[in-house]
Amino acid sequence: MYRPHPFSWVPAAGARHASAEKRPAGGWSDGTTLTALCDQKIQAESGELAWLWATCPGCSKAARVLAGMPPTAVAR
Numbered sequence: 001m002y003r004p005h006p007f008s009w010v011p012a013a014g015a016r017h018a019s020a021e022k023r024p025a026g027g028w029s030d031g032t033t034l035t036a037l038c039d040q041k042i043q044a045e046s047g048e049l050a051w052l053w054a055t056c057p058g059c060s061k062a063a064r065v066l067a068g069m070p071p072t073a074v075a076r
């Protein structure tokens with residue numbers, strides 16, 4: 001499967017984190033424990049509201065490094 005970046009975004013603990021763990025088809029089940037790019041252990045959550053949470057600053061920074069983007073680039 002084509003993956004543009006070596007990580008995936010996952011809403012957990014009131015914020016949108018990113019994880020480098022392999023994302024299963026259809027996404028992680030609720031409650032799946034993952035290690036986020038910010039080194040926090042997180043539990044995946046889903047639902048429409050979860051995607052409205054703010055992006056975790058630690059994951060955002062780490063994700064940009066992995067994506068080869070400068071830290072000052074505007075998030076899309």
Ligand SMILES: [Zn+2]
Binds near residue numbers: 038057060
């Ligand atoms: Zn995070």
